[in-house]
Amino acid sequence: MASIRERNKRLIIKTACQVFADTGFAATKTSDIADKAGLPKANIYYYFKSKEALYRAVLESIIEPLLQAYSPFHREEDPELALRAYIKAKVRISREHADASKVFASEIMHGAPHLSADSLAQLKTEAERSIERLRQWIADGRMAAVDPHHLMFTIWASTQTYADFDWQILEVTGRKKLQAKDYDAATDLITRLVLKGCDVQPGSTQDSHTAPA
Amino acid sequence: MASIRERNKRLIIKTACQVFADTGFAATKTSDIADKAGLPKANIYYYFKSKEALYRAVLESIIEPLLQAYSPFHREEDPELALRAYIKAKVRISREHADASKVFASEIMHGAPHLSADSLAQLKTEAERSIERLRQWIADGRMAAVDPHHLMFTIWASTQTYADFDWQILEVTGRKKLQAKDYDAATDLITRLVLKGCDVQPGSTQDSHTAPA
DNA sequence: GTCTATATGCTGATAGAC
DNA sequence: GTCTATCAGCATATAGAC
Numbered sequence A, B: 001m002a003s004i005r006e007r008n009k010r011l012i013i014k015t016a017c018q019v020f021a022d023t024g025f026a027a028t029k030t031s032d033i034a035d036k037a038g039l040p041k042a043n044i045y046y047y048f049k050s051k052e053a054l055y056r057a058v059l060e061s062i063i064e065p066l067l068q069a070y071s072p073f074h075r076e077e078d079p080e081l082a083l084r085a086y087i088k089a090k091v092r093i094s095r096e097h098a099d100a101s102k103v104f105a106s107e108i109m110h111g112a113p114h115l116s117a118d119s120l121a122q123l124k125t126e127a128e129r130s131i132e133r134l135r136q137w138i139a140d141g142r143m144a145a146v147d148p149h150h151l152m153f154t155i156w157a158s159t160q161t162y163a164d165f166d167w168q169i170l171e172v173t174g175r176k177k178l179q180a181k182d183y184d185a186a187t188d189l190i191t192r193l194v195l196k197g198c199d200v201q202p203g204s205t206q207d208s209h210t211a212p213a
Numbered sequence C: 001g002t003c004t005a006t007a008t009g010c011t012g013a014t015a016g017a018c
Numbered sequence D: 001g002t003c004t005a006t007c008a009g010c011a012t013a014t015a016g017a018c
Helices: A004-023 A030-037 A041-047 A051-060 A063-069 A071-075 A079-096 A098-109 A117-139 A148-164 A166-173 A180-197 B004-023 B030-037 B041-047 B051-060 B063-069 B071-075 B079-096 B098-109 B117-139 B148-164 B166-173 B180-197
Strands: none
Touching: A004 A030, A004 A041, A004 A051, A004 A098, A030 A041, A030 A051, A051 A098, A063 A071, A063 A079, A063 A117, A071 A079, A071 A117, A079 A098, A079 A117, A079 A148, A079 A180, A098 A148, A098 B098, A098 B166, A117 A148, A117 B166, A148 A166, A148 A180, A148 B148, A148 B166, A148 B180, A166 B098, A166 B117, A166 B148, A180 B148, A180 B180, B004 B030, B004 B041, B004 B051, B004 B098, B030 B041, B030 B051, B051 B098, B063 B071, B063 B079, B063 B117, B071 B079, B071 B117, B079 B098, B079 B117, B079 B148, B079 B180, B098 B148, B117 B148, B148 B166, B148 B180
8 A cells, every 4th residue: 555655745746737837847846846735834844845846746747757758769660650659649648647747838938947867868868769760761762851850849849738838729620629529639639740740641540549559 | 328227227128038938927036036146135026016027028029929929821812932931930939039938938837827918919929920821722622631730730840849858858969059050950840841841832031040131 | 654834045126315 | 207225925945842
């Protein structure tokens, strides 16, 4: 069973994640987090050394999913499968880790002043390996000679946007909350633009949301 | 000639734009802005009622360019020309109004708590009109039946990213500062993905950066 | 491990001399 | 129109009882 310590830390991180995503690091008061978690403020400080330490815990929680998302680039031999799976994984992160994604985005926007050097290095390594893989596929004539850096930036941006700018997307679509079919439609559109845009020959695989896991 | 009042207000807004983009609204101290502008802090308050009023002035400065960018959707009859021009205009905004773009993005990320209802309504109207235009082109068989909302989200995200996540882009590309050719390459890639992805027949027009204005 | 009360420092904003 | 000195309020963080 989870110790009381673990249970409380988890509750605090989860709540902090929501509040930091909503209002950003600087504008967030530790009392906001405490109130929302149903705890007195001092309790936060019993489990976390400082507001910044809590923020870093939230921030680091998204690193592992982001690193994992790159695995199709190592696993797949085929650019179509790799790109499909990567886009799908990235949209899934925007859906399943929406708040942490937003905290991460805000951090990156301001030059990542709180992100650990280790996390940064890992993310950079994975990005570079994946871009190298794209370069190889291009050299092998398996996709068009697009700029692999810019291709990555477009994939990052278009998938992240469903977490980062969720408010805007809800406004424009008139939805109250994004549904599974919305994320599927997003995945399909982004996948379509990328595959057709890079002249990747469509194989026998299905649309992302109908494909087997 | 510009009055001393106008000149100072402009200097303060320009400086504030940089600082707000760097550190965000809440984390920015008015003294940071004053120091960077070479003025005593009280001078800021002589020209602007409050930190928030100054922030709103910065925020509103990007609205007009953003609204203007939609004009190709009204001007052009041809989806190819409209999409090319819109993407080009959006990348140009990310380049020429990088700081204000970033401030705007941060504001949208947190649900636009400071944006005026008027600006919001105008932006929404333009977005909806443009999406309606896409829908018409699709109905007329001039482009593939993609989801026009998601297409817009991808265009917004992929063009904005060059302002919002400039730090990340510099890290990954190893550049010190983005050059004209980088923005051109970005425009070309995004345009390619969108046009090929939507089965828009490429006409006689050139790549964005070689096309006549 | 929990929580109340409080100290400490910082920042937005202003008063008032020049 | 400019600037120094200062205030008032608020948020982080802790002391210490339970």
